Amino acid sequence: MVYVPRTPPENNVSRTHPLVELATLLGGVAAAAVLLTLAAMAALDWIVPHIPPRLEIRVFGGLWPGAEALGEPDGPGARTRALLLRLATHWEANPYPLQLTLLPAAQPNAFALPGGAVGVTSALLDSVQSENELAFVLGHELGHLAGRHHLQAMGRSLLLSLALAGFHRGGSEALPLTAASLTALRFARDQERAADRFGLWLLAQEYGHLGGAADFFSRLPDAQAPQAGLRVASWLATHPLSADRVQEVKDWARQNGVPLQGPLRPLPWRHQDRR
Amino acid sequence: MDTTIWIQLISSWGVPLVLLALGYGVGTSVERSHYRSLRIREARMRSLPALNLQRPPAHWKIAGAGMVTGSVVVSVDYFKRFLAGLRGLVGGRIRVYESLLDRGRREALLRMKEGARQQGYDAIVNVRLETSRMASSRRDGKGTAGVEVLAFGTAVRIAR
Numbered sequence: 001m002v003y004v005p006r007t008p009p010e011n012n013v014s015r016t017h018p019l020v021e022l023a024t025l026l027g028g029v030a031a032a033a034v035l036l037t038l039a040a041m042a043a044l045d046w047i048v049p050h051i052p053p054r055l056e057i058r059v060f061g062g063l064w065p066g067a068e069a070l071g072e073p074d075g076p077g078a079r080t081r082a083l084l085l086r087l088a089t090h091w092e093a094n095p096y097p098l099q100l101t102l103l104p105a106a107q108p109n110a111f112a113l114p115g116g117a118v119g120v121t122s123a124l125l126d127s128v129q130s131e132n133e134l135a136f137v138l139g140h141e142l143g144h145l146a147g148r149h150h151l152q153a154m155g156r157s158l159l160l161s162l163a164l165a166g167f168h169r170g171g172s173e174a175l176p177l178t179a180a181s182l183t184a185l186r187f188a189r190d191q192e193r194a195a196d197r198f199g200l201w202l203l204a205q206e207y208g209h210l211g212g213a214a215d216f217f218s219r220l221p222d223a224q225a226p227q228a229g230l231r232v233a234s235w236l237a238t239h240p241l242s243a244d245r246v247q248e249v250k251d252w253a254r255q256n257g258v259p260l261q262g263p264l265r266p267l268p269w270r271h272q273d274r275r
Numbered sequence: 276m277d278t279t280i281w282i283q284l285i286s287s288w289g290v291p292l293v294l295l296a297l298g299y300g301v302g303t304s305v306e307r308s309h310y311r312s313l314r315i316r317e318a319r320m321r322s323l324p325a326l327n328l329q330r331p332p333a334h335w336k337i338a339g340a341g342m343v344t345g346s347v348v349v350s351v352d353y354f355k356r357f358l359a360g361l362r363g364l365v366g367g368r369i370r371v372y373e374s375l376l377d378r379g380r381r382e383a384l385l386r387m388k389e390g391a392r393q394q395g396y397d398a399i400v401n402v403r404l405e406t407s408r409m410a411s412s413r414r415d416g417k418g419t420a421g422v423e424v425l426a427f428g429t430a431v432r433i434a435r
Contacts, residue, residue: 003398005321007314012377014370018299018358021370025361 037163044155048148053095053116056151060115064101076125077102079268083131084118084138090205096145110137112144112195114154130264132212136199140216143198149191196245200252209262210253214246291357298354306374313381320388325399331431335398338434342427343399345387348409349379350421379424380404387426396430403427 070077081100088098096116103111105121108128113119118141128134144150203210253260331337351359355371362369383404391399405425411418 003324003326005324007317007321010377013374014368016370018303018354018371022354022358022361025358025365029361029364 033163037159040159041156044159045152048151048155051148051151057096057115060113061097063115064099064113064117064119066099066101070100070102074269076267076269080120080125080134080138083135083268084142087135087139087202087206088142090202091142091146093146094142098142110141112141112150114150116145118142118145128267129215130212131267132203132207132264133215134212134267135206136203136213136216139199139202140195141199142202143195144191146198147191147194149195152191192245193248196248197252200249200258204256204258207262207265209259210249211260211262211264213249217245291353294353295357298352298357302352302354306378309378309382313378313385316385316389317381320385320392323388323392323396323398325384325388325402325426325428327402327428328400331398331400335431336434337431339396339432341394341396341430343387343391343394343396343430344425344427345383345385345390346423346425347379347382347386348421348423349375351375351419376406376422376424379406379422380426383424383426387428391430394430395432397433399428399430401429 067078067081070081072078077100080102084098084100088094099115099117101113101117101119102125103119103121106123107121108124108126109121110124111119118138120137124137125134128137200210200213203213250260252258351372355375358371359369384402387399387402403426405427407423407425409420409423410416411420
């Protein structure tokens with residue numbers, strides 16, 4: 001046996017360039033994650049209308065503070081609740097024992113909450129100028145309940161936070177459904193439009209005209225301070241532009257032959273220190 | 276824009292991105308220069324055979340023998356770890372680890388050979404390679420701090 005010194009071939013390392021590998025893997029994994037999330041969302045959209053409201057009420061019904069937390073009987077909270085119940089009498093198919101929940105917050109905002117509750121922030125009650133305007137806000141949220149958008153939005157934000165948590169893998173970003181993420185519940189644009197139409201319909205039933213509806217849009221948080229929403233959730237689901245919605249109010253009024261303006265009713269409570 | 280959003284963005288995306296770029300840049304240049312050095316030193320050590328025969332060939336007149344070892348401990352950079360993590364999802368060859376361990380084996384063999392030459396040996400037989408994972412104290416020892424590649428064998432001096 002003769003030993004011949006030779007340089008061995010360098011064949012132990014695959015030839016792919018690491019950056020190519022990174023791009024392929026990252027692209028593939030991201031595409032798969034996006035597809036999976038979209039598929040889950042589509043499944044959610046399909047399931048939500050099939051969830052019986054009774055089941056929803058049983059799960060979420062006791063979650064929100066009810067009438068006892070609304071303050072004095074002729075104060076803004078109690079009067080808003082009365083308005084909500086009055087509006088809901090026009091909605092004959094309503095399956096929910098409606099509830100009003102007052103949330104102390106500095107941003108004027110309103111929510112449709114699972115289990116059949118409508119949440120309004122104290123800042124909203126401070127900023128509305130007429131009963132009609134408040135009625136439109138409440139009607140809009142009733143529209144979300146009628147369309148079961150609240151369940152969809154809740155499922156969506158849950159799915160998105162799951163997806164993001166999976167992406168971060170560290171788990172530090174895992175978002176349970178907290179009060180904070182409730183404020184992030186946003187609905188898709190067409191859902192906002194559907195809720196608007198429902199609200200307009202309720203306004204027309206209650207007052208015979210749509211006065212006050214357009215005022216509401218000028219008080220939306222995203223009309224006042226356009227926050228460049230950096231969270232993915234707000235990219236995927238956000239309100240339509242307020243100007244578009246004002247136009248849609250006009251279109252709806254024309255199509256349904258309902259007057260756009262009419263006498264506004266004053267708020268059913270006394271306003272204190274208006275800023 | 277809200278400064279807290281920026282801080283969140285930077286901490287959750289900026290830092291890993293910088294680490295990734297740093298890992299790739301530094302890691303690649305270190306790897307390239309290591310391969311360069313490996314090729315030069317391997318050429319220099321070619322005349323000292325390292326064989327995995329259990330015994331020296333019968334016709335060698337052995338004048339002396341002793342054990343020689345060469346060991347190297349290598350760690351992965353952020354980029355390699357990230358890429359390997361992605362690989363862990365779909366399977367397949369972890370190319371970035373292949374080069375790491377290839378370098379580790381060749382460096383360990385070279386160190387062994389260089390040690391043998393310093394001690395005046397002419398050849399090494401019964402060469403073995405071993406790899407062991409060094410656990411990191413983080414994550415209850417489930418993390419990997421690095422890998423040791425150990426080459427050892429019996430060095431022999433041949434009478435002339």
